[in-house]
Amino acid sequence: MSAWLALLRPGDWATLLLGVLTVGISFPLLWTGGQAERAVIRLDGKVMAEFPLTAAQRYTVTGPLGDTLIEIAPGRARVLADPGPRQYCVQQGWLTRPNAIAICAPNHVSLSLSGRSTSHDSLNY
Amino acid sequence: MTVSTIDLPVTRDDRRIARYAAAAIALTLAEATLPSPLPGVKPGLANIIVLVVLVRHGWRDAAWVSLLRVLAGSLLVGQFLAPGFFLGLTGALASLAVLAVTARLPTRWFGPVTASVLAAFAHIGGQLVLARLWLVPHDGVFYLVPIFAASALVFGIVNGLIAAKLLKELP
Incomplete structure:
Protein backbone atom coordinates (compact mmCIF):
# COMPACT_ATOMS: atom_id res chain seq x y z
CA MET A 1 0.00 0.00 0.00
CA THR A 32 -32.28 16.08 -6.17
CA GLY A 33 -35.29 17.25 -8.08
CA GLY A 34 -35.37 20.42 -6.03
CA GLN A 35 -37.38 21.06 -2.91
CA ALA A 36 -41.07 20.32 -2.61
CA GLU A 37 -42.76 23.64 -1.95
CA ARG A 38 -46.51 23.26 -2.25
CA ALA A 39 -49.15 20.65 -1.60
CA VAL A 40 -52.01 20.49 -4.09
CA ILE A 41 -55.21 18.70 -3.13
CA ARG A 42 -57.59 17.67 -5.89
CA LEU A 43 -61.08 16.21 -5.96
CA ASP A 44 -62.19 14.73 -9.29
CA GLY A 45 -59.15 16.39 -10.87
CA LYS A 46 -60.20 19.87 -9.77
CA VAL A 47 -57.86 21.73 -7.43
CA MET A 48 -59.65 22.07 -4.11
CA ALA A 49 -56.84 23.62 -2.10
CA GLU A 50 -53.17 24.52 -2.31
CA PHE A 51 -50.91 25.00 0.68
CA PRO A 52 -47.27 26.02 1.00
CA LEU A 53 -45.27 23.39 2.86
CA THR A 54 -44.28 25.82 5.56
CA ALA A 55 -46.77 25.65 8.43
CA ALA A 56 -48.43 22.58 9.92
CA GLN A 57 -52.13 22.32 9.22
CA ARG A 58 -54.91 19.90 8.38
CA TYR A 59 -57.47 19.99 5.61
CA THR A 60 -60.54 17.91 4.98
CA VAL A 61 -61.91 17.11 1.51
CA THR A 62 -65.32 15.53 1.19
CA GLY A 63 -65.57 13.03 -1.64
CA PRO A 64 -68.26 10.53 -2.64
CA LEU A 65 -67.31 8.11 0.17
CA GLY A 66 -66.75 10.65 2.92
CA ASP A 67 -64.03 12.80 4.38
CA THR A 68 -60.36 12.51 3.44
CA LEU A 69 -58.08 14.15 6.00
CA ILE A 70 -54.83 15.67 4.70
CA GLU A 71 -52.02 16.69 7.00
CA ILE A 72 -49.50 19.33 5.96
CA ALA A 73 -46.21 19.74 7.82
CA PRO A 74 -43.10 21.79 7.05
CA GLY A 75 -41.53 20.19 3.95
CA ARG A 76 -43.95 17.26 3.71
CA ALA A 77 -47.58 16.21 3.51
CA ARG A 78 -49.62 13.01 3.88
CA VAL A 79 -53.10 11.56 3.76
CA LEU A 80 -53.93 11.01 7.40
CA ALA A 81 -57.27 9.29 6.98
CA ASP A 82 -59.41 8.18 4.06
CA PRO A 83 -62.65 6.22 3.83
CA GLY A 84 -61.34 4.06 0.95
CA PRO A 85 -61.37 0.29 1.50
CA ARG A 86 -57.67 -0.47 0.86
CA GLN A 87 -56.01 2.61 2.34
CA TYR A 88 -53.21 2.73 -0.23
CA CYS A 89 -52.88 6.51 -0.09
CA VAL A 90 -52.76 6.48 3.70
CA GLN A 91 -50.12 3.75 3.76
CA GLN A 92 -47.91 5.76 1.43
CA GLY A 93 -47.08 7.93 4.43
CA TRP A 94 -45.29 11.25 4.14
CA LEU A 95 -44.63 12.67 0.69
CA THR A 96 -41.45 14.71 0.59
CA ARG A 97 -40.21 14.98 -2.99
CA PRO A 98 -41.57 17.29 -5.68
CA ASN A 99 -44.18 15.68 -7.95
CA ALA A 100 -44.80 12.87 -5.48
CA ILE A 101 -48.47 11.94 -5.45
CA ALA A 102 -50.86 9.98 -3.23
CA ILE A 103 -54.10 9.00 -4.91
CA CYS A 104 -57.15 7.97 -2.94
CA ALA A 105 -59.00 6.67 -5.97
CA PRO A 106 -62.18 5.41 -4.28
CA ASN A 107 -62.82 8.85 -2.81
CA HIS A 108 -61.62 10.69 -5.98
CA VAL A 109 -59.01 12.61 -3.97
CA SER A 110 -55.35 13.17 -4.78
CA LEU A 111 -52.58 14.87 -2.87
CA SER A 112 -49.51 15.95 -4.83
CA LEU A 113 -46.45 18.01 -4.08
CA SER A 114 -45.02 20.53 -6.49
CA GLY A 115 -41.60 22.11 -6.57
CA ARG A 116 -40.05 25.00 -8.42
CA SER A 117 -38.70 22.79 -11.19
CA THR A 118 -40.63 19.88 -12.63
CA SER A 119 -38.02 17.22 -13.18
CA HIS A 120 -40.56 14.37 -13.38
CA ASP A 121 -44.16 14.15 -14.50
CA SER A 122 -45.06 12.33 -11.32
CA LEU A 123 -43.65 10.02 -8.68
CA ASN A 124 -45.58 7.07 -7.39
CA TYR A 125 -44.66 4.38 -4.90
CA MET B 1 3.58 -11.95 -59.20
CA THR B 2 3.97 -8.26 -59.81
CA VAL B 3 6.34 -6.60 -57.46
CA SER B 4 4.62 -3.77 -55.68
CA THR B 5 5.80 -0.39 -56.78
CA ILE B 6 4.57 1.26 -53.61
CA ASP B 7 7.32 1.56 -51.06
CA LEU B 8 6.32 2.57 -47.57
CA PRO B 9 9.39 3.27 -45.48
CA VAL B 10 8.85 2.19 -41.89
CA THR B 11 10.70 4.29 -39.37
CA ARG B 12 11.70 3.39 -35.82
CA ASP B 13 8.97 5.74 -34.61
CA ASP B 14 6.36 3.80 -36.57
CA ARG B 15 7.45 0.49 -35.06
CA ARG B 16 7.45 1.90 -31.55
CA ILE B 17 3.99 3.44 -31.94
CA ALA B 18 2.70 0.20 -33.44
CA ARG B 19 4.03 -1.81 -30.51
CA TYR B 20 2.40 0.47 -27.94
CA ALA B 21 -0.83 0.65 -29.95
CA ALA B 22 -0.94 -3.16 -30.10
CA ALA B 23 -0.68 -3.32 -26.31
CA ALA B 24 -3.44 -0.73 -25.97
CA ILE B 25 -5.67 -2.59 -28.42
CA ALA B 26 -5.12 -5.85 -26.53
CA LEU B 27 -6.23 -4.17 -23.31
CA THR B 28 -9.29 -2.73 -25.06
CA LEU B 29 -10.26 -6.19 -26.29
CA ALA B 30 -9.71 -7.76 -22.87
CA GLU B 31 -11.85 -5.06 -21.33
CA ALA B 32 -14.64 -5.52 -23.88
CA THR B 33 -15.26 -8.99 -22.45
CA LEU B 34 -15.83 -7.62 -18.95
CA PRO B 35 -19.46 -7.04 -18.00
CA SER B 36 -20.25 -3.38 -17.39
CA PRO B 37 -22.93 -2.23 -14.94
CA LEU B 38 -23.73 0.73 -17.18
CA PRO B 39 -22.67 1.60 -20.73
CA GLY B 40 -19.76 3.97 -20.36
CA VAL B 41 -18.54 2.70 -17.02
CA LYS B 42 -15.30 0.95 -18.00
CA PRO B 43 -11.84 0.78 -16.45
CA GLY B 44 -10.21 2.17 -19.60
CA LEU B 45 -7.06 0.10 -19.13
CA ALA B 46 -5.72 1.10 -22.55
CA ASN B 47 -5.20 4.57 -21.13
CA ILE B 48 -2.39 3.17 -18.98
CA ILE B 49 -0.44 2.66 -22.21
CA VAL B 50 -1.35 6.14 -23.43
CA LEU B 51 -0.04 7.62 -20.18
CA VAL B 52 3.20 5.68 -20.37
CA VAL B 53 3.72 6.77 -23.98
CA LEU B 54 2.92 10.37 -23.06
CA VAL B 55 5.61 10.45 -20.38
CA ARG B 56 8.22 8.48 -22.35
CA HIS B 57 7.73 9.73 -25.89
CA GLY B 58 5.59 12.85 -25.77
CA TRP B 59 2.11 13.93 -26.72
CA ARG B 60 2.35 13.23 -30.47
CA ASP B 61 3.06 9.54 -29.92
CA ALA B 62 0.39 9.34 -27.22
CA ALA B 63 -2.16 10.79 -29.65
CA TRP B 64 -1.19 8.23 -32.29
CA VAL B 65 -1.50 5.33 -29.85
CA SER B 66 -4.81 6.60 -28.45
CA LEU B 67 -6.45 7.16 -31.82
CA LEU B 68 -5.12 3.93 -33.33
CA ARG B 69 -6.50 2.16 -30.30
CA VAL B 70 -9.97 3.68 -30.83
CA LEU B 71 -9.94 2.85 -34.54
CA ALA B 72 -8.55 -0.69 -34.40
CA GLY B 73 -10.34 -1.53 -31.17
CA SER B 74 -13.71 -0.60 -32.68
CA LEU B 75 -12.96 -2.60 -35.83
CA LEU B 76 -12.08 -5.68 -33.79
CA VAL B 77 -15.19 -5.58 -31.60
CA GLY B 78 -17.38 -4.73 -34.60
CA GLN B 79 -18.32 -1.28 -33.39
CA PHE B 80 -16.68 0.78 -36.14
CA LEU B 81 -18.87 3.79 -37.00
CA ALA B 82 -21.44 2.66 -34.42
CA PRO B 83 -22.46 5.19 -31.74
CA GLY B 84 -19.98 3.61 -29.34
CA PHE B 85 -17.14 4.35 -31.73
CA PHE B 86 -17.98 8.05 -31.92
CA LEU B 87 -18.40 8.23 -28.16
CA GLY B 88 -15.01 6.61 -27.67
CA LEU B 89 -13.42 8.86 -30.28
CA THR B 90 -14.85 12.01 -28.68
CA GLY B 91 -13.70 10.84 -25.27
CA ALA B 92 -10.22 10.08 -26.61
CA LEU B 93 -9.96 13.50 -28.30
CA ALA B 94 -11.15 15.30 -25.16
CA SER B 95 -8.66 13.47 -22.96
CA LEU B 96 -5.83 14.06 -25.45
CA ALA B 97 -6.61 17.79 -25.27
CA VAL B 98 -6.37 17.63 -21.48
CA LEU B 99 -3.19 15.56 -21.63
CA ALA B 100 -1.61 18.24 -23.83
CA VAL B 101 -2.10 20.60 -20.90
CA THR B 102 -1.07 18.23 -18.10
CA ALA B 103 2.11 17.33 -20.01
CA ARG B 104 3.22 20.92 -19.38
CA LEU B 105 2.70 20.75 -15.61
CA PRO B 106 5.87 20.64 -13.50
CA THR B 107 6.78 16.95 -13.09
CA ARG B 108 8.16 17.58 -9.62
CA TRP B 109 4.63 18.24 -8.40
CA PHE B 110 2.35 16.38 -10.77
CA GLY B 111 2.71 12.75 -11.77
CA PRO B 112 0.78 10.31 -13.99
CA VAL B 113 -2.06 10.14 -11.46
CA THR B 114 -3.00 13.79 -12.06
CA ALA B 115 -2.85 13.27 -15.82
CA SER B 116 -4.89 10.08 -15.53
CA VAL B 117 -7.63 11.52 -13.31
CA LEU B 118 -8.03 14.71 -15.36
CA ALA B 119 -8.00 12.75 -18.63
CA ALA B 120 -10.64 10.36 -17.25
CA PHE B 121 -12.89 13.30 -16.37
CA ALA B 122 -12.32 14.79 -19.83
CA HIS B 123 -13.13 11.40 -21.36
CA ILE B 124 -16.57 11.15 -19.75
CA GLY B 125 -17.11 14.88 -20.22
CA GLY B 126 -16.58 14.64 -23.97
CA GLN B 127 -18.75 11.55 -24.22
CA LEU B 128 -21.58 13.14 -22.24
CA VAL B 129 -21.55 16.27 -24.39
CA LEU B 130 -21.73 14.17 -27.56
CA ALA B 131 -24.42 11.93 -26.05
CA ARG B 132 -26.47 14.99 -25.05
CA LEU B 133 -26.11 16.62 -28.47
CA TRP B 134 -26.63 13.55 -30.58
CA LEU B 135 -27.89 10.37 -28.92
CA VAL B 136 -30.05 11.54 -26.02
CA PRO B 137 -31.23 15.07 -26.80
CA HIS B 138 -32.55 15.49 -23.28
CA ASP B 139 -31.04 16.70 -20.03
CA GLY B 140 -31.79 13.29 -18.54
CA VAL B 141 -28.28 12.12 -19.47
CA PHE B 142 -26.85 14.45 -16.86
CA TYR B 143 -28.67 12.42 -14.24
CA LEU B 144 -25.91 9.83 -14.75
CA VAL B 145 -23.07 12.33 -14.29
CA PRO B 146 -22.44 11.45 -10.62
CA ILE B 147 -21.98 7.75 -11.49
CA PHE B 148 -19.72 8.51 -14.45
CA ALA B 149 -17.72 11.04 -12.43
CA ALA B 150 -17.25 8.61 -9.55
CA SER B 151 -16.14 5.81 -11.86
CA ALA B 152 -13.80 8.21 -13.72
CA LEU B 153 -12.22 9.20 -10.43
CA VAL B 154 -11.74 5.61 -9.23
CA PHE B 155 -10.46 4.22 -12.53
CA GLY B 156 -8.43 7.37 -13.15
CA ILE B 157 -6.59 6.86 -9.87
CA VAL B 158 -6.06 3.13 -10.45
CA ASN B 159 -4.83 3.58 -14.05
CA GLY B 160 -2.61 6.47 -13.01
CA LEU B 161 -1.01 4.43 -10.25
CA ILE B 162 -0.41 1.49 -12.58
CA ALA B 163 1.11 3.83 -15.17
CA ALA B 164 3.32 5.42 -12.51
CA LYS B 165 4.49 1.99 -11.35
CA LEU B 166 5.22 0.85 -14.91
CA LEU B 167 7.16 4.04 -15.59
CA LYS B 168 9.21 3.50 -12.45
CA GLU B 169 9.93 -0.20 -12.90
CA LEU B 170 10.21 -0.72 -16.64
CA PRO B 171 13.54 0.17 -18.17
Whole structure:
Protein backbone atom coordinates (compact mmCIF):
# COMPACT_ATOMS: atom_id res chain seq x y z
CA MET A 1 0.00 0.00 0.00
CA SER A 2 2.68 2.50 0.97
CA ALA A 3 4.63 1.54 -2.13
CA TRP A 4 1.64 2.66 -4.18
CA LEU A 5 1.19 5.84 -2.18
CA ALA A 6 4.83 6.72 -2.80
CA LEU A 7 3.93 7.06 -6.49
CA LEU A 8 1.75 10.06 -5.71
CA ARG A 9 3.39 13.47 -5.92
CA PRO A 10 2.21 16.50 -3.88
CA GLY A 11 0.17 17.96 -6.72
CA ASP A 12 -1.49 14.58 -7.29
CA TRP A 13 -3.05 14.82 -3.83
CA ALA A 14 -4.50 18.21 -4.80
CA THR A 15 -5.92 16.66 -7.96
CA LEU A 16 -7.45 13.82 -5.95
CA LEU A 17 -9.01 16.26 -3.50
CA LEU A 18 -10.43 18.25 -6.40
CA GLY A 19 -11.77 15.04 -7.98
CA VAL A 20 -13.40 13.87 -4.76
CA LEU A 21 -15.00 17.29 -4.29
CA THR A 22 -16.29 17.30 -7.87
CA VAL A 23 -17.84 13.87 -7.44
CA GLY A 24 -19.19 14.80 -4.00
CA ILE A 25 -20.83 17.96 -5.29
CA SER A 26 -22.28 16.28 -8.37
CA PHE A 27 -24.48 13.94 -6.33
CA PRO A 28 -26.61 16.51 -4.44
CA LEU A 29 -26.48 18.85 -7.43
CA LEU A 30 -27.86 16.40 -9.96
CA TRP A 31 -29.76 13.89 -7.91
CA THR A 32 -32.28 16.08 -6.17
CA GLY A 33 -35.29 17.25 -8.08
CA GLY A 34 -35.37 20.42 -6.03
CA GLN A 35 -37.38 21.06 -2.91
CA ALA A 36 -41.07 20.32 -2.61
CA GLU A 37 -42.76 23.64 -1.95
CA ARG A 38 -46.51 23.26 -2.25
CA ALA A 39 -49.15 20.65 -1.60
CA VAL A 40 -52.01 20.49 -4.09
CA ILE A 41 -55.21 18.70 -3.13
CA ARG A 42 -57.59 17.67 -5.89
CA LEU A 43 -61.08 16.21 -5.96
CA ASP A 44 -62.19 14.73 -9.29
CA GLY A 45 -59.15 16.39 -10.87
CA LYS A 46 -60.20 19.87 -9.77
CA VAL A 47 -57.86 21.73 -7.43
CA MET A 48 -59.65 22.07 -4.11
CA ALA A 49 -56.84 23.62 -2.10
CA GLU A 50 -53.17 24.52 -2.31
CA PHE A 51 -50.91 25.00 0.68
CA PRO A 52 -47.27 26.02 1.00
CA LEU A 53 -45.27 23.39 2.86
CA THR A 54 -44.28 25.82 5.56
CA ALA A 55 -46.77 25.65 8.43
CA ALA A 56 -48.43 22.58 9.92
CA GLN A 57 -52.13 22.32 9.22
CA ARG A 58 -54.91 19.90 8.38
CA TYR A 59 -57.47 19.99 5.61
CA THR A 60 -60.54 17.91 4.98
CA VAL A 61 -61.91 17.11 1.51
CA THR A 62 -65.32 15.53 1.19
CA GLY A 63 -65.57 13.03 -1.64
CA PRO A 64 -68.26 10.53 -2.64
CA LEU A 65 -67.31 8.11 0.17
CA GLY A 66 -66.75 10.65 2.92
CA ASP A 67 -64.03 12.80 4.38
CA THR A 68 -60.36 12.51 3.44
CA LEU A 69 -58.08 14.15 6.00
CA ILE A 70 -54.83 15.67 4.70
CA GLU A 71 -52.02 16.69 7.00
CA ILE A 72 -49.50 19.33 5.96
CA ALA A 73 -46.21 19.74 7.82
CA PRO A 74 -43.10 21.79 7.05
CA GLY A 75 -41.53 20.19 3.95
CA ARG A 76 -43.95 17.26 3.71
CA ALA A 77 -47.58 16.21 3.51
CA ARG A 78 -49.62 13.01 3.88
CA VAL A 79 -53.10 11.56 3.76
CA LEU A 80 -53.93 11.01 7.40
CA ALA A 81 -57.27 9.29 6.98
CA ASP A 82 -59.41 8.18 4.06
CA PRO A 83 -62.65 6.22 3.83
CA GLY A 84 -61.34 4.06 0.95
CA PRO A 85 -61.37 0.29 1.50
CA ARG A 86 -57.67 -0.47 0.86
CA GLN A 87 -56.01 2.61 2.34
CA TYR A 88 -53.21 2.73 -0.23
CA CYS A 89 -52.88 6.51 -0.09
CA VAL A 90 -52.76 6.48 3.70
CA GLN A 91 -50.12 3.75 3.76
CA GLN A 92 -47.91 5.76 1.43
CA GLY A 93 -47.08 7.93 4.43
CA TRP A 94 -45.29 11.25 4.14
CA LEU A 95 -44.63 12.67 0.69
CA THR A 96 -41.45 14.71 0.59
CA ARG A 97 -40.21 14.98 -2.99
CA PRO A 98 -41.57 17.29 -5.68
CA ASN A 99 -44.18 15.68 -7.95
CA ALA A 100 -44.80 12.87 -5.48
CA ILE A 101 -48.47 11.94 -5.45
CA ALA A 102 -50.86 9.98 -3.23
CA ILE A 103 -54.10 9.00 -4.91
CA CYS A 104 -57.15 7.97 -2.94
CA ALA A 105 -59.00 6.67 -5.97
CA PRO A 106 -62.18 5.41 -4.28
CA ASN A 107 -62.82 8.85 -2.81
CA HIS A 108 -61.62 10.69 -5.98
CA VAL A 109 -59.01 12.61 -3.97
CA SER A 110 -55.35 13.17 -4.78
CA LEU A 111 -52.58 14.87 -2.87
CA SER A 112 -49.51 15.95 -4.83
CA LEU A 113 -46.45 18.01 -4.08
CA SER A 114 -45.02 20.53 -6.49
CA GLY A 115 -41.60 22.11 -6.57
CA ARG A 116 -40.05 25.00 -8.42
CA SER A 117 -38.70 22.79 -11.19
CA THR A 118 -40.63 19.88 -12.63
CA SER A 119 -38.02 17.22 -13.18
CA HIS A 120 -40.56 14.37 -13.38
CA ASP A 121 -44.16 14.15 -14.50
CA SER A 122 -45.06 12.33 -11.32
CA LEU A 123 -43.65 10.02 -8.68
CA ASN A 124 -45.58 7.07 -7.39
CA TYR A 125 -44.66 4.38 -4.90
CA MET B 1 3.58 -11.95 -59.20
CA THR B 2 3.97 -8.26 -59.81
CA VAL B 3 6.34 -6.60 -57.46
CA SER B 4 4.62 -3.77 -55.68
CA THR B 5 5.80 -0.39 -56.78
CA ILE B 6 4.57 1.26 -53.61
CA ASP B 7 7.32 1.56 -51.06
CA LEU B 8 6.32 2.57 -47.57
CA PRO B 9 9.39 3.27 -45.48
CA VAL B 10 8.85 2.19 -41.89
CA THR B 11 10.70 4.29 -39.37
CA ARG B 12 11.70 3.39 -35.82
CA ASP B 13 8.97 5.74 -34.61
CA ASP B 14 6.36 3.80 -36.57
CA ARG B 15 7.45 0.49 -35.06
CA ARG B 16 7.45 1.90 -31.55
CA ILE B 17 3.99 3.44 -31.94
CA ALA B 18 2.70 0.20 -33.44
CA ARG B 19 4.03 -1.81 -30.51
CA TYR B 20 2.40 0.47 -27.94
CA ALA B 21 -0.83 0.65 -29.95
CA ALA B 22 -0.94 -3.16 -30.10
CA ALA B 23 -0.68 -3.32 -26.31
CA ALA B 24 -3.44 -0.73 -25.97
CA ILE B 25 -5.67 -2.59 -28.42
CA ALA B 26 -5.12 -5.85 -26.53
CA LEU B 27 -6.23 -4.17 -23.31
CA THR B 28 -9.29 -2.73 -25.06
CA LEU B 29 -10.26 -6.19 -26.29
CA ALA B 30 -9.71 -7.76 -22.87
CA GLU B 31 -11.85 -5.06 -21.33
CA ALA B 32 -14.64 -5.52 -23.88
CA THR B 33 -15.26 -8.99 -22.45
CA LEU B 34 -15.83 -7.62 -18.95
CA PRO B 35 -19.46 -7.04 -18.00
CA SER B 36 -20.25 -3.38 -17.39
CA PRO B 37 -22.93 -2.23 -14.94
CA LEU B 38 -23.73 0.73 -17.18
CA PRO B 39 -22.67 1.60 -20.73
CA GLY B 40 -19.76 3.97 -20.36
CA VAL B 41 -18.54 2.70 -17.02
CA LYS B 42 -15.30 0.95 -18.00
CA PRO B 43 -11.84 0.78 -16.45
CA GLY B 44 -10.21 2.17 -19.60
CA LEU B 45 -7.06 0.10 -19.13
CA ALA B 46 -5.72 1.10 -22.55
CA ASN B 47 -5.20 4.57 -21.13
CA ILE B 48 -2.39 3.17 -18.98
CA ILE B 49 -0.44 2.66 -22.21
CA VAL B 50 -1.35 6.14 -23.43
CA LEU B 51 -0.04 7.62 -20.18
CA VAL B 52 3.20 5.68 -20.37
CA VAL B 53 3.72 6.77 -23.98
CA LEU B 54 2.92 10.37 -23.06
CA VAL B 55 5.61 10.45 -20.38
CA ARG B 56 8.22 8.48 -22.35
CA HIS B 57 7.73 9.73 -25.89
CA GLY B 58 5.59 12.85 -25.77
CA TRP B 59 2.11 13.93 -26.72
CA ARG B 60 2.35 13.23 -30.47
CA ASP B 61 3.06 9.54 -29.92
CA ALA B 62 0.39 9.34 -27.22
CA ALA B 63 -2.16 10.79 -29.65
CA TRP B 64 -1.19 8.23 -32.29
CA VAL B 65 -1.50 5.33 -29.85
CA SER B 66 -4.81 6.60 -28.45
CA LEU B 67 -6.45 7.16 -31.82
CA LEU B 68 -5.12 3.93 -33.33
CA ARG B 69 -6.50 2.16 -30.30
CA VAL B 70 -9.97 3.68 -30.83
CA LEU B 71 -9.94 2.85 -34.54
CA ALA B 72 -8.55 -0.69 -34.40
CA GLY B 73 -10.34 -1.53 -31.17
CA SER B 74 -13.71 -0.60 -32.68
CA LEU B 75 -12.96 -2.60 -35.83
CA LEU B 76 -12.08 -5.68 -33.79
CA VAL B 77 -15.19 -5.58 -31.60
CA GLY B 78 -17.38 -4.73 -34.60
CA GLN B 79 -18.32 -1.28 -33.39
CA PHE B 80 -16.68 0.78 -36.14
CA LEU B 81 -18.87 3.79 -37.00
CA ALA B 82 -21.44 2.66 -34.42
CA PRO B 83 -22.46 5.19 -31.74
CA GLY B 84 -19.98 3.61 -29.34
CA PHE B 85 -17.14 4.35 -31.73
CA PHE B 86 -17.98 8.05 -31.92
CA LEU B 87 -18.40 8.23 -28.16
CA GLY B 88 -15.01 6.61 -27.67
CA LEU B 89 -13.42 8.86 -30.28
CA THR B 90 -14.85 12.01 -28.68
CA GLY B 91 -13.70 10.84 -25.27
CA ALA B 92 -10.22 10.08 -26.61
CA LEU B 93 -9.96 13.50 -28.30
CA ALA B 94 -11.15 15.30 -25.16
CA SER B 95 -8.66 13.47 -22.96
CA LEU B 96 -5.83 14.06 -25.45
CA ALA B 97 -6.61 17.79 -25.27
CA VAL B 98 -6.37 17.63 -21.48
CA LEU B 99 -3.19 15.56 -21.63
CA ALA B 100 -1.61 18.24 -23.83
CA VAL B 101 -2.10 20.60 -20.90
CA THR B 102 -1.07 18.23 -18.10
CA ALA B 103 2.11 17.33 -20.01
CA ARG B 104 3.22 20.92 -19.38
CA LEU B 105 2.70 20.75 -15.61
CA PRO B 106 5.87 20.64 -13.50
CA THR B 107 6.78 16.95 -13.09
CA ARG B 108 8.16 17.58 -9.62
CA TRP B 109 4.63 18.24 -8.40
CA PHE B 110 2.35 16.38 -10.77
CA GLY B 111 2.71 12.75 -11.77
CA PRO B 112 0.78 10.31 -13.99
CA VAL B 113 -2.06 10.14 -11.46
CA THR B 114 -3.00 13.79 -12.06
CA ALA B 115 -2.85 13.27 -15.82
CA SER B 116 -4.89 10.08 -15.53
CA VAL B 117 -7.63 11.52 -13.31
CA LEU B 118 -8.03 14.71 -15.36
CA ALA B 119 -8.00 12.75 -18.63
CA ALA B 120 -10.64 10.36 -17.25
CA PHE B 121 -12.89 13.30 -16.37
CA ALA B 122 -12.32 14.79 -19.83
CA HIS B 123 -13.13 11.40 -21.36
CA ILE B 124 -16.57 11.15 -19.75
CA GLY B 125 -17.11 14.88 -20.22
CA GLY B 126 -16.58 14.64 -23.97
CA GLN B 127 -18.75 11.55 -24.22
CA LEU B 128 -21.58 13.14 -22.24
CA VAL B 129 -21.55 16.27 -24.39
CA LEU B 130 -21.73 14.17 -27.56
CA ALA B 131 -24.42 11.93 -26.05
CA ARG B 132 -26.47 14.99 -25.05
CA LEU B 133 -26.11 16.62 -28.47
CA TRP B 134 -26.63 13.55 -30.58
CA LEU B 135 -27.89 10.37 -28.92
CA VAL B 136 -30.05 11.54 -26.02
CA PRO B 137 -31.23 15.07 -26.80
CA HIS B 138 -32.55 15.49 -23.28
CA ASP B 139 -31.04 16.70 -20.03
CA GLY B 140 -31.79 13.29 -18.54
CA VAL B 141 -28.28 12.12 -19.47
CA PHE B 142 -26.85 14.45 -16.86
CA TYR B 143 -28.67 12.42 -14.24
CA LEU B 144 -25.91 9.83 -14.75
CA VAL B 145 -23.07 12.33 -14.29
CA PRO B 146 -22.44 11.45 -10.62
CA ILE B 147 -21.98 7.75 -11.49
CA PHE B 148 -19.72 8.51 -14.45
CA ALA B 149 -17.72 11.04 -12.43
CA ALA B 150 -17.25 8.61 -9.55
CA SER B 151 -16.14 5.81 -11.86
CA ALA B 152 -13.80 8.21 -13.72
CA LEU B 153 -12.22 9.20 -10.43
CA VAL B 154 -11.74 5.61 -9.23
CA PHE B 155 -10.46 4.22 -12.53
CA GLY B 156 -8.43 7.37 -13.15
CA ILE B 157 -6.59 6.86 -9.87
CA VAL B 158 -6.06 3.13 -10.45
CA ASN B 159 -4.83 3.58 -14.05
CA GLY B 160 -2.61 6.47 -13.01
CA LEU B 161 -1.01 4.43 -10.25
CA ILE B 162 -0.41 1.49 -12.58
CA ALA B 163 1.11 3.83 -15.17
CA ALA B 164 3.32 5.42 -12.51
CA LYS B 165 4.49 1.99 -11.35
CA LEU B 166 5.22 0.85 -14.91
CA LEU B 167 7.16 4.04 -15.59
CA LYS B 168 9.21 3.50 -12.45
CA GLU B 169 9.93 -0.20 -12.90
CA LEU B 170 10.21 -0.72 -16.64
CA PRO B 171 13.54 0.17 -18.17
